[in-house]
Amino acid sequence: xxxxxxxxxxxxxxxxxxxxxxxxxxxxxxxxxxxxxxxxxxxxxxxxxxxxxxxxxxxxxxxxxxxxxxxxxxxxxxxxxxxxxxxxxxxxxxxxxxxxxxxxxxxxxxxxxxxxxxxxxxxxxxxxxxxxxxxxxxxxxxxxxxxx
Amino acid sequence: xxxxxxxxxxxxxxxxxxxxxxxxxxxxxxxxxxxxxxxxxxxxxxxxxxxxxxxxxxxxxxxxxxxxxxxxxxxxxxxxxxx
Numbered sequence: 001x002x003x004x005x006x007x008x009x010x011x012x013x014x015x016x017x018x019x020x021x022x023x024x025x026x027x028x029x030x031x032x033x034x035x036x037x038x039x040x041x042x043x044x045x046x047x048x049x050x051x052x053x054x055x056x057x058x059x060x061x062x063x064x065x066x067x068x069x070x071x072x073x074x075x076x077x078x079x080x081x082x083x084x085x086x087x088x089x090x091x092x093x094x095x096x097x098x099x100x101x102x103x104x105x106x107x108x109x110x111x112x113x114x115x116x117x118x119x120x121x122x123x124x125x126x127x128x129x130x131x132x133x134x135x136x137x138x139x140x141x142x143x144x145x146x147x148x
Numbered sequence: 149x150x151x152x153x154x155x156x157x158x159x160x161x162x163x164x165x166x167x168x169x170x171x172x173x174x175x176x177x178x179x180x181x182x183x184x185x186x187x188x189x190x191x192x193x194x195x196x197x198x199x200x201x202x203x204x205x206x207x208x209x210x211x212x213x214x215x216x217x218x219x220x221x222x223x224x225x226x227x228x229x230x231x
Contacts, residue, residue, distance in 0.1 A: 035231045051230075054156050054223055057207035081230060093231050113231065121204075121223070122230035123157030134158035136199060137227035147162055147195055 004066040004079040006053050006122075011080050011094050020076050024098055027075055031105040033095040033113055039088035041141075044128045051083040051092070054121040062120045069111050073100045079112060081122060149175065149218035153185070156225040159201075162191045178205065178214045181222070192224075199226055 001023065013034070020030055037049050053059075062081065070077055076098040086092060095112050099105035118137070125144065126133045132144035154167045172181075182203070186193035195201065203210045204223040216222070 052157065054154065054225070057204065057223070060207055117231040118228060120230050121156060121225055121228050123225065124229050125157075134161075134226070135229040136158070137229060140199075142158055142199075144158070144161060147158070147191060 001076050002066060002070065004063050006059050006062060006081050006083055008082060008084045010091060016078055016096055020096060020098055023076060027098050027100060029102045029105060031097045031109045033109050034091055035093040036091045037086050037088045041126065041128060044130045046088050046126060046128045048127045049086050050125040051086065052123050053083045058121045062116065065115045065119055066112065069108055069115060073104045074108055075099060081116065151216050152221045154221065154223040156223055158226060159224050162195055163189050175215045175217055178210045178216060179212060181216055201226060
């Protein structure tokens with residue numbers, strides 16, 4: 001099964017894991033990645049991250065990336081990325097992978113994460129105690145209104 | 149003809165709007181359209197010299213020689229920051 005979506009609510013991790021394990025056959029492990037909002041960045045307290053997507057294209061690109069990454073060794077994959085306003089410690093991205101062997105599951109989970117972070121049009125504004133920052137790519141921070 | 153332009157993330161701060169509709173006399177190459185936008189928004193041109201910008205036409209990365217057609221949707225963004 002393949003399920004990849006952009007969502008605005010928290011995922012019940014136990015429910016997803018139980019369902020994936022129940023549906024599996026000869027496999028014996030599940031790899032999961034969970035990304036969540038940091039509380040501190042560069043010594044400053046973060047109050048929230050505001051995520052926005054470009055729909056319907058963000059969902060289309062997310063699904064295409066998942067299709068391109070998985071192969072016949074992947075028997076079940078679920079990817080969920082949240083948007084909206086999220087507070088520190090709240091989960092953002094969930095990746096669950098069951099494969100025919102665990103090394104493939106780890107490899108594909110990591111590959112999915114890296115490609116999603118860099119290719120799916122999702123943008124975040126970090127609101128913290130010293131101002132608001134747009135995050136560009138892998139961590140470059142541009143102070144809001146510094147370019148206008 | 150008319151195309152829709154969507155400004156994503158910090159690009160919307162630079163242009164002062166999230167989207168707009170642009171009327172064109174005829175179909176033009178994307179590069180020509182981009183030059184028009186850079187004249188309208190000099191700060192966008194400045195930004196393009198500092199940061200990598202990504203351009204989509206109807207959700208797909210544009211080609212240099214691609215021509216814009218009536219009803220197309222152009223999106224301008226920085227490198228995504230998901231996760």
